[in-house]
Amino acid sequence: MNQNYSYNERIHTWGRIWMFCALLVIFTLPLTVSIMLGEWPEPANFLKGFAATAVIFWTVTTIEVFTFSPMLGNGGTYLGFVTGNITNLKVPAALNAMQTLDVKMGTDEGDVISTIAIAASSIITTLIIAGGALLLIPLTPVLESPFLKPAFDNIVPALFGALGVVYIAKSWKIAAAPIIFMAMLFLLLPLVIAPAAVPGLVGLFVPLGCIIAITSARILYKTGKI
Amino acid sequence: MEILTRWWMYAIAALVMAFVISQSLFFLIKASNRAMELGISRKDITKVITSSMIFSIAPSIAILLGLVTLAKSLGIIIPWIRLSVLGAVTYELPAAVNVVSGVFGLSMGDPVIIPQVLVTVLWVMTFGIIPPLIIVPLFLKKIQSGVVGIRRKDSKWGEHFMTAMFLGMISAFLGYVLAPKIQPGIEGYYISITAILTLITSAAVMVICGILVNKYKHEWLKSYAIPFSMIGSMLMAILYTFMGVR
Numbered sequence: 001m002n003q004n005y006s007y008n009e010r011i012h013t014w015g016r017i018w019m020f021c022a023l024l025v026i027f028t029l030p031l032t033v034s035i036m037l038g039e040w041p042e043p044a045n046f047l048k049g050f051a052a053t054a055v056i057f058w059t060v061t062t063i064e065v066f067t068f069s070p071m072l073g074n075g076g077t078y079l080g081f082v083t084g085n086i087t088n089l090k091v092p093a094a095l096n097a098m099q100t101l102d103v104k105m106g107t108d109e110g111d112v113i114s115t116i117a118i119a120a121s122s123i124i125t126t127l128i129i130a131g132g133a134l135l136l137i138p139l140t141p142v143l144e145s146p147f148l149k150p151a152f153d154n155i156v157p158a159l160f161g162a163l164g165v166v167y168i169a170k171s172w173k174i175a176a177a178p179i180i181f182m183a184m185l186f187l188l189l190p191l192v193i194a195p196a197a198v199p200g201l202v203g204l205f206v207p208l209g210c211i212i213a214i215t216s217a218r219i220l221y222k223t224g225k226i
Numbered sequence: 227m228e229i230l231t232r233w234w235m236y237a238i239a240a241l242v243m244a245f246v247i248s249q250s251l252f253f254l255i256k257a258s259n260r261a262m263e264l265g266i267s268r269k270d271i272t273k274v275i276t277s278s279m280i281f282s283i284a285p286s287i288a289i290l291l292g293l294v295t296l297a298k299s300l301g302i303i304i305p306w307i308r309l310s311v312l313g314a315v316t317y318e319l320p321a322a323v324n325v326v327s328g329v330f331g332l333s334m335g336d337p338v339i340i341p342q343v344l345v346t347v348l349w350v351m352t353f354g355i356i357p358p359l360i361i362v363p364l365f366l367k368k369i370q371s372g373v374v375g376i377r378r379k380d381s382k383w384g385e386h387f388m389t390a391m392f393l394g395m396i397s398a399f400l401g402y403v404l405a406p407k408i409q410p411g412i413e414g415y416y417i418s419i420t421a422i423l424t425l426i427t428s429a430a431v432m433v434i435c436g437i438l439v440n441k442y443k444h445e446w447l448k449s450y451a452i453p454f455s456m457i458g459s460m461l462m463a464i465l466y467t468f469m470g471v472r
Contacts, residue, residue: 161428162455182401210394
């Protein structure tokens with residue numbers, strides 16, 4: 001128990017150090033380009049672009065931290081939020097690994113397996129992006145070919161169909177309410193048409209899905225149905 | 227713009243790559259050691275690493291598509307750097323569009339040749355993505371102690387709570403698949419039958435893999451069931467489109 005406490009404590013210390021370094025690393029690019037060009041953003045231009053971006057993405061990324069960190073565990077959260085591509089890659093990779101070894105989210109085993117999966121995923125993604133960048137000219141016709149377009153357009157259903165069926169089959173009673181609610185919401189409410197055009201915005205609806213799922217699970221639990 | 231291909235731009239890309247790979251290796255080693263202390267075998271750890279790498283190939287190639295789109299305006303190196311650290315393909319493109327088109331009224335398809343546009347894009351992209359770097363170090367401990375508290379108080383409910391969190395996320399993405407889509411150049415919205423069929427195909431392949439693992443004892447398949455389901459259903463999406471399904 002004491003050893004476990006000390007591992008978790010150390011993960012927080014290491015994670016904070018790495019995140020501070022990441023903060024320095026991400027500013028290297030704009031800072032170097034501005035210095036080398038001798039050009040800095042005009043405040044009005046920056047504020048206009050930043051306001052349009054932050055109003056959506058500060059909200060989405062803040063929500064992502066609070067909803068995904070309990071699933072990813074400590075190590076997975078520190079690593080996943082630095083390496084990026086959380087919803088489309090890191091969370092599914094962590095869940096795939098936990099499902100493969102039959103370990104549960106939120107446990108010590110779940111935490112380390114999620115961290116290992118996210119680390120392995122980050123390495124392969126970094127190498128693929130680097131390889132893709134260096135070979136971009138010959139690769140562009142392949143990546144943009146109309147033949148492959150439907151495959152890349154449908155990566156979200158391909159990913160969540162496989163992940164979803166496992167967990168829905170295991171816990172269909174808990175799954176029913178949020179799935180019915182979200183299906184109705186996305187199909188019927190014109191207000192939510194926007195996320196269809198901007199896939200990143202789907203993150204805004206995740207907490208709503210979580211609240212409905214937790215409420216429904218609580219009711220089922222209290223009434224002895226699960 | 228000449229600056230986009232200077233040697234020091236490649237040096238920054240190399241620095242970012244080295245940083246991400248070092249951090250990943252650091253956490254991989256620490257977590258693997260801890261996993262062995264918890265009684266997880268080396269064989270299972272290797273299985274997780276292999277399966278996660280294979281699983282990540284298809285989504286990583288999809289990220290490359292974002293790189294192709296961004297490269298038309300920003301050259302190759304900037305999207306490479308941005309998509310390697312903290313970035314997400316769903317974020318970088320809208321952030322760039324907000325500046326290139328929203329602020330300067332230019333087209334995303336044309337190369338950025340004005341220094342003011344370039345530096346504004348870079349600073350907006352960078353500031354737009356920093357919240358996790360602030361929130362995680364400040365609040366993660368509190369969030370996790372809340373989760374631990376729930377499990378400690380009632381372990382059975384704690385388990386249901388975590389399952390519900392995950393199913394809440396799944397439900398949002400399933401809803402997203404059903405959401406009406408926009409097709410460039412065509413007015414109005416349509417529901418993508420291809421997306422729904424891809425979802426069902428992926429789930430069906432996963433069920434078949436499950437039967438092969440559980441009934442016919444093909445244990446090796448367990449690590450690759452999700453990557454197989456993903457790639458199989460993506461290939462079927464090509465077939466559905468070829469058959470005229472929209």
